[in-house]
Amino acid sequence: MFTLPLLATILRETFSSQQSRRIPEPDLIMDNPAKVEAFRQAGSEHGILSSVYLFHCAQISEVIKPGDTVLDLGCGPCNQLGVIARHNPDVNFIGVDLSDEMLARAEEHLRKEKLSNVTLRKDDITRLDSLADKSVDAVYSTVVLHHLPTEADLEAAFAQTSRVLREDGGLYLVDFAHLKSEKSIQYFAYRDQFEQPELFTLDYLYSLRAAFPLTSFSRDYQRHLKNRGHLYAFKPMPYMVAIKSAPRRNFDPALTARLRETQKSLKSKHHADLKNIMMLFRLSGLKSPYLS
Numbered sequence: 245m246f247t248l249p250l251l252a253t254i255l256r257e258t259f260s261s262q263q264s265r266r267i268p269e270p271d272l273i274m275d276n277p278a279k280v281e282a283f284r285q286a287g288s289e290h291g292i293l294s295s296v297y298l299f300h301c302a303q304i305s306e307v308i309k310p311g312d313t314v315l316d317l318g319c320g321p322c323n324q325l326g327v328i329a330r331h332n333p334d335v336n337f338i339g340v341d342l343s344d345e346m347l348a349r350a351e352e353h354l355r356k357e358k359l360s361n362v363t364l365r366k367d368d369i370t371r372l373d374s375l376a377d378k379s380v381d382a383v384y385s386t387v388v389l390h391h392l393p394t395e396a397d398l399e400a401a402f403a404q405t406s407r408v409l410r411e412d413g414g415l416y417l418v419d420f421a422h423l424k425s426e427k428s429i430q431y432f433a434y435r436d437q438f439e440q441p442e443l444f445t446l447d448y449l450y451s452l453r454a455a456f457p458l459t460s461f462s463r464d465y466q467r468h469l470k471n472r473g474h475l476y477a478f479k480p481m482p483y484m485v486a487i488k489s490a491p492r493r494n495f496d497p498a499l500t501a502r503l504r505e506t507q508k509s510l511k512s513k514h515h516a517d518l519k520n521i522m523m524l525f526r527l528s529g530l531k532s533p534y535l536s
């Protein structure tokens with residue numbers, strides 16, 4: 245259920261006449277070892293990000309299918325990619341990132357998890373030099389785009405996504421969108437401050453400040469990805485925005501069972517977090533048929 249502070253934040257964003265300024269991330273790519281470690285810990289099996297990871301995994305699982313080659317833009321330490329690859333063992337994944345530190349953590353994580361359906365590449369998501377036109381069956385990206393320094397880079401990432409994705413390919417791009425008020429940004433960043441490392445809280449604060457406005461997502465979506473999927477955002481408070489294609493596989497009972505098993509294993513706090521994320525996205529029209 246929505247808490248009073250969350251409802252107050254939605255009301256503030258709905259009626260505020262402010263428009264806080266975008267402040268690009270201090271670390272454009274993430275290669276500070278302490279910050280990388282804080283992010284890796286938050287994304288570990290029962291870490292604070294476990295509910296978010298399961299939510300995105302369920303969304304992405306709908307737009308990919310066995311035999312696909314799927315590109316993850318900005319895979320980071322592969323905690324999110326690891327969850328998706330484990331639930332989709334018949335799919336091949338390519339994770340790209342520009343940070344050597346992240347790629348080293350990612351390799352370690354994949355080895356530990358014994359995941360053989362993932363390969364890693366160093367590449368820039370605004371260029372994707374290592375990928376040919378229409379060479380992948382699906383592209384996804386989770387909370388990466390706000391790391392891009394400029395509006396031109398955001399547009400370049402959308403254009404590259406369209407270039408490497410084959411016709412009728414699957415798509416799921418999700419990121420924060422810019423909130424109007426600094427008070428709302430601080431509400432989300434500090435909400436769970438006592439359950440997460442301080443560096444993670446700061447990283448979250450900088451991410452929300454660096455988020456692109458919904459108008460930028462809408463403009464670049466119209467230019468490059470309009471025919472690839474639908475843009476979902478809860479307009480009164482677009483805390484997150486997603487661009488998602490139509491599902492590419494029939495309802496898959498075995499996959500659903502795997503996802504629901506993982507859902508059951510979440511800690512009760514993370515279970516409640518998952519319900520909140522599902523509700524916030526449902527307000528934007530994005531449903532989660534694979535989760536209960």
Ligand SMILES: C[S@@+](CC[C@H](N)C(=O)[O-])C[C@H]1O[C@@H](n2cnc3c(N)ncnc32)[C@H](O)[C@@H]1O
Nearest residue numbers: 273274318319320324341342343368369386391
């Ligand atoms: C917040 S992490 C997200 C990692 C992962 N997608 C997840 O959801 O856990 C953002 C990642 O994007 C990477 N990144 C930022 N700019 C990039 C660029 N231009 N090309 C490739 N990777 C980039 C950073 O190095 C970092 O690993």
